[in-house]
Amino acid sequence: MNEEQFKGKWNIAKGKLKQKYGNLTDDDLTYAEGKSDELLGRIQEKTGESKEKLKNFIDAL
Incomplete structure (x- = not known):
């Protein structure tokens, strides 16, 4: 996968996260673009x- 892909x-994942969790x-x-663990903490x-539920949701995107 190249950088543009x-x-x-x-961008698709961000849109879906904002749809599901409107307060993001x-x-x-x-902030997440380089700090995935910290992003999960912020979303959590x-x-x-739970972090596990969030990871599964993001993986499913």
């Missing part, structure tokens, strides 16, 4: 979901 898939901001998701903090 990855960016496209990431663009800043929260932009805002949504109350």
Whole structure:
């Protein structure tokens, strides 16, 4: 997968995350671009979901 394909898939994932968890901001998701564990922590903090459930949701995207 090249960089453009990855960016496209990431943009789709960001949109789906924002649809499911409306309180996530663009800043929260932009933060993730290099820090996946910290992103999961931020999403978990805002949504109350477990990290495992969030990982499974993101993997399914």
